[in-house]
Amino acid sequence: MNPTMTKKLLLTLLAWGIALIVFFPIFWMVLTGFKTEGEAVATPPSLFFEPTLAGYHEVMARADYLKFALNSIVISFGSTLLALIVAIPSAYSMAFLPTKRTRGTLLWMLSTKMLPPVGVLMPVYLLFRDMGLLDSQLGLTIVYMLMNLPIVVWMLYTFFKDIPKDILEAGRMDGAGTLQEVLYLLLPLTLPGIASTGLLSVILSWNEAFWSLNLTTSDAAPLTAFIASFSSPEGLFWAKLSAASTLAIAPILIFGWLTQKQMVRGLTFGAVK
Amino acid sequence: MIRPPFPTCFLQWGIPMRERTSGRTVGGFRNVFLQGPAVTLLLLWMLVPLGMTLWFSFQRYNLINPMISGFAGWDNYTYLLTDPALWTAMGNTLLLVGWVLAISVIGGTLLAVLFQQEFFGRGIARLLVIAPFFVMPTVGALVWKNMLMHPVNGVFAWLSGLLGLPVIDWFSSMPLASIIIIVAWQWMPFALLILLTAIQSLDDDQVEAARMDGAGPLAIFWFITLPHLKRAISVVIMIEMIFLLTIFAEIFVTTSGGPGLASTNLAYFIYIRALLDFDVGGASAGGVIAIILANIVAIFLIRTVAKNLET
Numbered sequence: 001m002n003p004t005m006t007k008k009l010l011l012t013l014l015a016w017g018i019a020l021i022v023f024f025p026i027f028w029m030v031l032t033g034f035k036t037e038g039e040a041v042a043t044p045p046s047l048f049f050e051p052t053l054a055g056y057h058e059v060m061a062r063a064d065y066l067k068f069a070l071n072s073i074v075i076s077f078g079s080t081l082l083a084l085i086v087a088i089p090s091a092y093s094m095a096f097l098p099t100k101r102t103r104g105t106l107l108w109m110l111s112t113k114m115l116p117p118v119g120v121l122m123p124v125y126l127l128f129r130d131m132g133l134l135d136s137q138l139g140l141t142i143v144y145m146l147m148n149l150p151i152v153v154w155m156l157y158t159f160f161k162d163i164p165k166d167i168l169e170a171g172r173m174d175g176a177g178t179l180q181e182v183l184y185l186l187l188p189l190t191l192p193g194i195a196s197t198g199l200l201s202v203i204l205s206w207n208e209a210f211w212s213l214n215l216t217t218s219d220a221a222p223l224t225a226f227i228a229s230f231s232s233p234e235g236l237f238w239a240k241l242s243a244a245s246t247l248a249i250a251p252i253l254i255f256g257w258l259t260q261k262q263m264v265r266g267l268t269f270g271a272v273k
Numbered sequence: 274m275i276r277p278p279f280p281t282c283f284l285q286w287g288i289p290m291r292e293r294t295s296g297r298t299v300g301g302f303r304n305v306f307l308q309g310p311a312v313t314l315l316l317l318w319m320l321v322p323l324g325m326t327l328w329f330s331f332q333r334y335n336l337i338n339p340m341i342s343g344f345a346g347w348d349n350y351t352y353l354l355t356d357p358a359l360w361t362a363m364g365n366t367l368l369l370v371g372w373v374l375a376i377s378v379i380g381g382t383l384l385a386v387l388f389q390q391e392f393f394g395r396g397i398a399r400l401l402v403i404a405p406f407f408v409m410p411t412v413g414a415l416v417w418k419n420m421l422m423h424p425v426n427g428v429f430a431w432l433s434g435l436l437g438l439p440v441i442d443w444f445s446s447m448p449l450a451s452i453i454i455i456v457a458w459q460w461m462p463f464a465l466l467i468l469l470t471a472i473q474s475l476d477d478d479q480v481e482a483a484r485m486d487g488a489g490p491l492a493i494f495w496f497i498t499l500p501h502l503k504r505a506i507s508v509v510i511m512i513e514m515i516f517l518l519t520i521f522a523e524i525f526v527t528t529s530g531g532p533g534l535a536s537t538n539l540a541y542f543i544y545i546r547a548l549l550d551f552d553v554g555g556a557s558a559g560g561v562i563a564i565i566l567a568n569i570v571a572i573f574l575i576r577t578v579a580k581n582l583e584t
Contacts, residue, residue: 012392018384022462023401026408028428029416041426043434086310093307105308107579112319114571116519118540119564122547122556123325146318153311178303207409209522210540214548224522227411231418231526238419245412256407257400264470267463268512269578272471272505 026249033242040238055243065244068226072248074137075222076205079144080152080198086145087152088194092182094153095160096168106157109150110269117147117210128215137220140212144205152201155266159193160186196262199255203263206252223248326564329557336551349558359559361534362542365449369456369538370517374510376457381464382506385472386498388465399469406462410522417455418444418527448528448536455523460516464509471505472498504577511574518567539563 020027032040034051059065094102124143125134133139163186171185187194209224216225227248230241256263264272330349335341353359388399405413421428422443430440443451475498483493519540524530530537530545537545543563547556 008392011387011390012394015387015390015392015398016394018387019398019401022458023404025413025416025421025458026404028420029412032420043426044431045426045428086314089307090311093304097304097307099304103579105312107575109311109315110578111571111575112315114515114567114574115319115323116515116540116560116563116567118519118521118543119560119567120322120326121543122329122553122560123322125547126325126553127322146314149311149315203407207407209410209525210519213522213525214544224409224411227409227415228522228526230415231411241415241419245416249408249412252409253404253407256404260403260466261470264467268467268505268508271508271578272467 029242030246031242032238033246035239035242037237037239040242055239056247058240059244059247065226068221068223069247071137071220072206072222072224075140075144075220076202078137078141079148079205080201082141082145083149083152083201084156084194084198087149087156088182088187091153091156091160092186094157095163096165106154109153113147113150121214124211125214133215135216135219135221139215140220140222143211143215144208147208147211148201148204151204151266151269152197154269155197155200155262156190156194158265158270159190159197162193163189193262196259197266199259200263200266203252203255203259323564326557326560329553330561332554332557334553336553338551345554349554353555353558353562358534358537359542362537362539365534365536366518366538366540368449369453369520370514372453373457373460373517374513376453377461377464377513378506378510380457380461381468381509382499382502384461384465385468385502386494388469389472403462403466405459406466408459410459411526413459414455414523414526417451417458422451444528445532448532452520452523452527452536455527456517456520459523460513463513467509468502468505471502475501507577508574511570511577514570515567515574518570519563539566 031047033055034053035046035049036052036054039046039049094106128134128139131139133142167189168181168185171181176184206222207224209228212222212224213228216222223244227241227245230237230244331345331347333341333343333345333348384402388395388402392398419427424430424440424442429443433440441447480493480497483497488496520538521540521544524536524538524541525544528536530541539559540563543556543559546552546559550556
C-alpha cells in the first residue's frame with residue numbers, strides 16, 4: 001500500500017472515530033426510543049434488542065404530544081412568515097436603494113440581537129401578563145419574530161445584494177412598479193436564499209428554550225417545554241423521552257443539514273464566507 | 274448603467290425621489306416606508322423592555338407583596354452587589370463561558386483541520402459531527418443527564434464499571450463541570466461549522482508553495498492556517514460569548530442551579546429572583562448587569578462585522 005493511501009486510511013479512522021463519539025448521544029437517544037422501558041434502563045446497556053415502537057405509540061397516544069408539536073409548528077413557522085413579510089421590503093430597500101444610513105441601520109439591527117433575553121425577562125413577562133399574551137401562541141410568535149428579525153433582514157440583504165441591478169432595471173423599463181419588481185423578479189430569483197433564511201429562522205425558533213420555558217405553562221408550550229417536563233423525577237421514562245425527543249429534533253436536524261452553508265452566513269452576519 | 278429616459282421614480286407608487294450626483298438614487302420617503310416596519314418593531318422591542326428594566330431596577334416592586342413599593346434609589350443594586358450569591362453566580366458564569374469557549378474553539382479548530390482533509394465518507398462524517406448544534410437544548414441536556422451521566426443506568430457508569438473505575442455521580446459531585454461538558458458538546462459543532470467554512474477559502478497554492486519550501490504540517494498549521502482563521506475564530510468567540518453568558522435551558526432541566534448555588538449562573542440567578550421570588554426590582558437590577566456584560570462583548574463583535582460590511 002502506498003503512503004498516501006495509508007495516510008488516507010488513518011485519517012478516515014481518526015475522523016470517523018471522532019464523528020461517531022460526537023454523534024453518539026444522538027444515536028443512543030434514537031436507539032433508546034425503540035426499546036421497552038425495561039431495556040432502556042438495563043445495565044449493561046443493551047445494544048442488540050428486539051426493536052419496538054411502544055415508546056412512539058405511547059407518545060403519540062398522549063393527545064397532548066400533538067398539541068405541543070402543533071404549538072411548535074405554528075409558532076416557529078408563523079414567526080418566520082411574519083419576519084419574512086416585515087424583512088423583505090426592508091432588505092430590498094437596503095440592497096437596492098442604499099443611502100449613507102444603510103450601514104448604520106444594519107449594524108443597529110444586529111446590535112438588538114445582543115440584548116440578553118434574561119435582561120428584559122421581567123418587563124416582557126409583565127407586559128405579556130397585562131396584555132393576556134402569557135401562555136399564548138401569539139405571544140411567543142411575536143417574541144420569536146422580533147428575535148429573528150435582525151438575522152432575517154441581514155441574510156436577505158446579502159442575498160439581494162448578489163442580484164445584478166441591471167435585471168431589476170430591465171424590469172423597470174418594461175414598466176414594472178416596485179411591487180411587480182419584487183413579486184415577479186426579485187422573489188423568484190432569490191427563492192433559494194429566502195428559503196434558507198426561512199429555514200434558519202424556523203430552526204432558531206424551534207430550538208429556542210428561554211422564552212418558551214418562561215412565557216408558557218401549558219396551552220401554548222412548544223416541544224422544548226414538553227421535553228423539559230421530563231426532567232422531573234416522576235417523569236423518568238427513558239424510552240418515551242427518547243421517542244419524543246427523536247420526533248422533536250428529526251425535522252430540524254434535516255433542515256440544519258440542508259442549510260448549513262447559508263447558515264454560516266446568517267449566523268456570523270456575513271463575517272465568515 | 275442603462276437608464277430609462279425618464280425618472281423611474283414616478284413608476285413606483287408615485288413617490289418622488291431625489292437623484293444623487295453619484296448616480297445612486299436616494300430613497301427618501303420610499304426607504305422610510307419600506308424599512309419603517311422592521312425598524313419600528315425592533316426599536317420598540319429594544320427600547321420598551323430596556324427602559325422598563327432600567328425603571329424597575331430603581332423601584333421597590335414585589336409581585337406577591339404589593340405593600341413593597343416606591344422609589345428604591347440604588348438599593349436594589351447595593352442589595353444585589355453585596356449578595357454573595359450574585360458573585361457565586363458571576364463566577365460560575367465566567368467558568369462556564371471560559372471553559373466552553375476554550376473547549377469549543379480549540380476543539381473546533383483542530384477538527385476543522387481534520388475534517389478538511391481527504392478521507393473516505395467525509396461528507397457523512399461532517400454531517401454527524403455538526404449534528405449536536407441542531408439539537409434543541411432541552412433534548413441534548415436531558416439525553417446527557419439521563420442516558421449518559423446517570424450514576425446507575427447511564428452509559429458512563431457502565432463504562433467506568435467495565436474499566437474498574439469508581440462511578441461518578443456527575444450532577445451531584447461536579448454539577449458545573451457536567452453542564453460545561455453538555456454545553457461544549459452543543460457549541461463545538463458550531464465552531465467547527467464556521468471554521469470549516471472559513472478554512473475552505475484558504476488558498477491551496479499558498480499551502481502548496483509552503484510545502485515545496487519544506488514546511489511541515491505543523492508549520493503550515495501555525496503560520497498559514499491559523500492566521501487565515503484568525504477573524505473567523507474571533508467571530509466564533511464573540512457570538513458564543515453572547516449566547517453562553519445567558520445559558521439557561523441546560524441548567525433548568527439538569528441541576529436547577531444546584532446543589533446549593535453550585536451550578537447557578539447569572540441568567541439562572543435572575544430567573545430565580547424574577548419568577549420564583551417575584552422580586553421585580555432585584556431581578557431587573559440583575560438584568561441591567563447582564564445587559565452591561567453582554568454589551569462589552571457586543572461592541573467588539575459589531576466592530577468586526579462592520580469592517581466586513583461594504584454598502
